[in-house]
Amino acid sequence: MQNRPDLGAPASFTFPKPQRITVGGGTIVALDVPGQQLASLRLVHPFGGAVEPLDAMGVSALTSEALEDGPGGNSSLAPALERHGAEWIARVNWDGFITGLDAPTNRLGEAVHLFADAVRNPALNPDDVVRRREQLLERFWLDASSASTLAMRSLGGQLFTGRYATPLAGGPVKLADISPETVARFHADSIASVAGTLVVVGDLANVDLEELGRIVFGDAAPAPERPVTEHAPPPGDLPRVLIVDRPGSVQSALVIAHRAPSRSQVDLPRAEGIGEILGGMFTSRLNMELRERLGYTYGAGSRFDLRRDSGVFFMSTQVEAGTTAHSVTSSLEQVNKLRDQGVTEDELSTVRESNTVGLPVAYSTARAMAGALVDMVVHDLPDDNVDRIRAGYEKLTAEDLNSAAVEYLRPEEAVVVVVGDADSLREPLAKTGVGPVEVRSPESLWS
Amino acid sequence: MGTAGRVEQYTLDNGLRLVTAPASTGQVASVNLWYGVGSRHEVTGRTGFAHLFEHLMFQGSGNVTKGEHFDVVERLGGDINASTSTDRTNYYETVPTHALDTVLWLEADRLATLREGMTQEVLDNQRDVVKNERRQRYDNQPYGTALERILRLAYPEGHPYHHSTIGSMADLDAADLDYVKSFHKAHYGPDNCVLTIVSDLESEDVLARVEKFFGGIPAREDLPETPDPTLRAPLGGPVRDAVTETVPAAGVFIGFRVPSYGERGHDAAQLAAAVLGQGQGSRLYRSLVVDRPIAADDGGGSADILPFRYTDSLLLVNMLAREGVEGDVLEQAIREEVAKLANGVTDEELDRARAVLERDHLHSIASPSGLADTIGSCTQLLGDPELAFTWPERWADITAEEVRAAAANLLGEDNMLVVRFDPEPETAAETLQAEAEADAAAQAQQA
Numbered sequence: 001m002q003n004r005p006d007l008g009a010p011a012s013f014t015f016p017k018p019q020r021i022t023v024g025g026g027t028i029v030a031l032d033v034p035g036q037q038l039a040s041l042r043l044v045h046p047f048g049g050a051v052e053p054l055d056a057m058g059v060s061a062l063t064s065e066a067l068e069d070g071p072g073g074n075s076s077l078a079p080a081l082e083r084h085g086a087e088w089i090a091r092v093n094w095d096g097f098i099t100g101l102d103a104p105t106n107r108l109g110e111a112v113h114l115f116a117d118a119v120r121n122p123a124l125n126p127d128d129v130v131r132r133r134e135q136l137l138e139r140f141w142l143d144a145s146s147a148s149t150l151a152m153r154s155l156g157g158q159l160f161t162g163r164y165a166t167p168l169a170g171g172p173v174k175l176a177d178i179s180p181e182t183v184a185r186f187h188a189d190s191i192a193s194v195a196g197t198l199v200v201v202g203d204l205a206n207v208d209l210e211e212l213g214r215i216v217f218g219d220a221a222p223a224p225e226r227p228v229t230e231h232a233p234p235p236g237d238l239p240r241v242l243i244v245d246r247p248g249s250v251q252s253a254l255v256i257a258h259r260a261p262s263r264s265q266v267d268l269p270r271a272e273g274i275g276e277i278l279g280g281m282f283t284s285r286l287n288m289e290l291r292e293r294l295g296y297t298y299g300a301g302s303r304f305d306l307r308r309d310s311g312v313f314f315m316s317t318q319v320e321a322g323t324t325a326h327s328v329t330s331s332l333e334q335v336n337k338l339r340d341q342g343v344t345e346d347e348l349s350t351v352r353e354s355n356t357v358g359l360p361v362a363y364s365t366a367r368a369m370a371g372a373l374v375d376m377v378v379h380d381l382p383d384d385n386v387d388r389i390r391a392g393y394e395k396l397t398a399e400d401l402n403s404a405a406v407e408y409l410r411p412e413e414a415v416v417v418v419v420g421d422a423d424s425l426r427e428p429l430a431k432t433g434v435g436p437v438e439v440r441s442p443e444s445l446w447s
Numbered sequence: 448m449g450t451a452g453r454v455e456q457y458t459l460d461n462g463l464r465l466v467t468a469p470a471s472t473g474q475v476a477s478v479n480l481w482y483g484v485g486s487r488h489e490v491t492g493r494t495g496f497a498h499l500f501e502h503l504m505f506q507g508s509g510n511v512t513k514g515e516h517f518d519v520v521e522r523l524g525g526d527i528n529a530s531t532s533t534d535r536t537n538y539y540e541t542v543p544t545h546a547l548d549t550v551l552w553l554e555a556d557r558l559a560t561l562r563e564g565m566t567q568e569v570l571d572n573q574r575d576v577v578k579n580e581r582r583q584r585y586d587n588q589p590y591g592t593a594l595e596r597i598l599r600l601a602y603p604e605g606h607p608y609h610h611s612t613i614g615s616m617a618d619l620d621a622a623d624l625d626y627v628k629s630f631h632k633a634h635y636g637p638d639n640c641v642l643t644i645v646s647d648l649e650s651e652d653v654l655a656r657v658e659k660f661f662g663g664i665p666a667r668e669d670l671p672e673t674p675d676p677t678l679r680a681p682l683g684g685p686v687r688d689a690v691t692e693t694v695p696a697a698g699v700f701i702g703f704r705v706p707s708y709g710e711r712g713h714d715a716a717q718l719a720a721a722v723l724g725q726g727q728g729s730r731l732y733r734s735l736v737v738d739r740p741i742a743a744d745d746g747g748g749s750a751d752i753l754p755f756r757y758t759d760s761l762l763l764v765n766m767l768a769r770e771g772v773e774g775d776v777l778e779q780a781i782r783e784e785v786a787k788l789a790n791g792v793t794d795e796e797l798d799r800a801r802a803v804l805e806r807d808h809l810h811s812i813a814s815p816s817g818l819a820d821t822i823g824s825c826t827q828l829l830g831d832p833e834l835a836f837t838w839p840e841r842w843a844d845i846t847a848e849e850v851r852a853a854a855a856n857l858l859g860e861d862n863m864l865v866v867r868f869d870p871e872p873e874t875a876a877e878t879l880q881a882e883a884e885a886d887a888a889a890q891a892q893q894a
Binding site for chain 2: 002004005007009010013033034035036037038045068074075077078079080082083084085086087102103104131132135138139141142143144146147247248249250251281282283288291292293295296297298310318319320342349350353355356357358359360362363364365366367370380
């Protein structure tokens with residue numbers, strides 16, 4: 001065998017500077033990637049789930065689905081795009097309503113006309129909207145038959161009151177109240193008449209961006225300021241344990257979560273850095289303990305879900321049923337150990353290096369670059385955001401991470417959600433002494 | 448495509464095949480190794496072994512400690528993983544270019560010296576991890592055992608594709624250290640590997656690096672026997688496996704044997720599958736999700752091909768029933784739609800199918816790692832790396848008549864297998880209890 005080679009010096013990486021063009025009421029943010037034949041278009045409207053009124057929870061998700069019925073109605077959009085080799089993208093998150101297209105650059109022109117028409121002039125036939133709504137309602141339980149999905153969906157009501165307490169798509173009950181008229185009103189007020197911001201990434205050599213903007217924005221108005229929303233916690237002791245009963249489960253899905261600051265409030269390199277050390281990588285503490293030492297799971301991890309006006313930190317895993325209680329205490333021990341003893345020099349350098357020299361890997365596709373630009377648009381971040389964050393990681397110290405562990409990891413405020421067989425889990429989980437244990441059936445979680 | 452024609456191929460003296468190709472974004476190197484070993488090489492009593500072995504490849508080798516391989520790559524912000532199928536096992540990393548030598552050295556070390564790093568302790572740990580992977584993906588998931596059931600029906604007892612890649616719990620328990628070492632010796636040699644590197648380096652430079660790290664590793668001395676994948680009799684359908692268990696809705700899985708991957712008949716069958724169930728313009732989506740509607744909305748992904756190189760592939764159709772729809776009703780409707788394909792497809796349907804498949808193909812090669820993987824596949828299985836770029840041309844001259852004929856010849860009942868999942872009938876007492884819980888929860892929330 002050859003000896004282990006020395007790592008050479010990494011090349012410096014700078015995130016390419018996007019072009020910004022104002023066309024009518026909208027803005028285009030574009031990146032030219034020569035040779036990238038598949039272009040990604042993303043139109044961002046600043047209306048996600050967080051700003052939905054409480055009597056219309058799920059309206060953005062349902063509208064997003066209903067757009068797929070197209071200007072002709074009856075699910076005609078996707079087939080029309082498919083003929084151009086284009087893929088319709090529609091995604092709603094808490095902070096944005098995102099539509100888009102992935103298409104070969106040589107067929108972009110034809111596809112964009114269809115796209116613009118689909119966003120601005122959908123038929124929104126009441127029959128179609130009702131069909132989509134019923135499908136979404138049924139899909140809620142189909143998806144939630146997977147233990148990990150059910151655990152994640154159970155979380156909102158444990159950490160928040162208000163909009164965040166109900167799943168993004170309105171959950172299995174509230175969504176039923178959304179009428180076709182509500183969808184039409186939301187679409188007219190928040191999507192059709194609002195230009196939005198268009199992200200374009202791909203080989204743009206033969207793409208006329210101004211023309212693209214005229215087609216997509218038309219005469220729509222600039223986006224209004226977003227309202228700030230409040231999300232108070234629900235009552236109840238912390239920490240506590242909620243078992244969502246799934247009889248006969250051979251594994252338990254665990255989510256240990258607590259509230260976190262919003263995207264603009266956190267010091268990102270410190271927060272995400274400590275999150276990575278705990279559970280963001282294969283070699284992170286949770287995975288090394290629960291998987292590589294104890295053999296309880298196929299994988300364990302943690303991450304922040306940072307929104308414009310709030311945030312969540314969670315650890316998640318699926319473990320062999322008999323190891324559930326020990327998996328909970330082991331996870332919490334890992335957090336406490338990190339808070340008490342801090343990070344190692346090795347962990348510090350891993351976080352620093354992976355988030356600096358690793359950037360070319362993170363941005364090696366048009367989709368990934370489009371994702372970074374969408375993130376900038378949704379969170380009002382500057383064009384050089386990726387480079388600023390990198391600079392933050394470059395100067396990170398062990399002390400920065402140790403203080404972040406205490407500031408951002410709050411096991412004393414955690415809710416432990418366990419989806420599994422309640423009969424066999426209740427006693428061992430109570431014995432852990434983590435906190436009071438409540439058992440609920442999935443059906444009782446949303447009303 | 449811009450990069451077609453810029454692929455270079457080399458064969459080292461020890462039989463290792465190297466393919467190089469340029470990346471469309473700079474500063475990254477994607478390394479992908481396809482070893483010609485998969486679950487088709489497993490013998491009775493040893494199922495799941497090729498995959499368990501894949502896990503062990505990350506547990507240390509002669510000059511690398513347990514977990515170090517992951518650590519080195521994650522520290523570089525790189526992507527790293529591996530997967531096992533019936534036909535091959537692949538290992539892959541994407542790293543910043545300056546780390547290419549390090550990754551090549553890590554891969555060479557585990558190819559040459561894995562046996563020196565293997566201990567009973569890591570075997571026991573990874574056996575537990577894989578058993579939890581099995582629970583997570585198969586045993587604790589609704590419909591999770593569908594693939595195993597499909598393979599058991601599709602291929603006779605003793606056939607190398609009769610069992611799934613994950614294997615059985617009992618066989619995993621029986622794995623011992625000596626067998627691990629003999630498996631490595633039998634299958635892991637440079638002569639059984641295609642190494643693909645996608646980067647912005649000159650191909651001669653890449654070749655020199657690969658020679659340096661892999662050139663001294665000897666080829667295997669004794670080649671193992673490969674179980675015979677010949678099918679000696681037609682399926683003799685319809686064959687059937689009916690399961691009643693805890694699932695949220697009736698699920699219908701229908702399969703047909705079709706020609707093996709790489710044959711023109713396979714491409715015709717793939718077009719038939721796309722007409723039938725790829726995209727929202729597909730027949731099954733239009734008919735059973737939009738028009739009737741009796742199937743759950745899967746976004747248009749109800750038919751696809753499970754490709755096998757060395758035996759018949761499988762065309763699979765899968766849909767879940769809407770609430771209140773009996774499994775029999777859905778199954779009958781799907782079978783009718785499938786049967787209609789033998790009456791012919793229109794040119795318009797075929798154009799849409801080609802566009803959808805081409806779009807998916809472009810997606811698969813849009814990232815450096817995806818391109819490396821596709822090249823590895825085309826080289827290992829079909830001996831032609833250029834196919835990674837030209838694959839869509841294979842669909843271009845297949846006529847509507849060929850697709851009709853493929854459907855008429857292959858999608859009949861005599862070549863059909865059906866796996867049906869039906870929910871356990873809910874007892875009256877359970878219904879009452881669930882309703883009472885929901886009522887109580889609703890009242891508690893109102894209070």
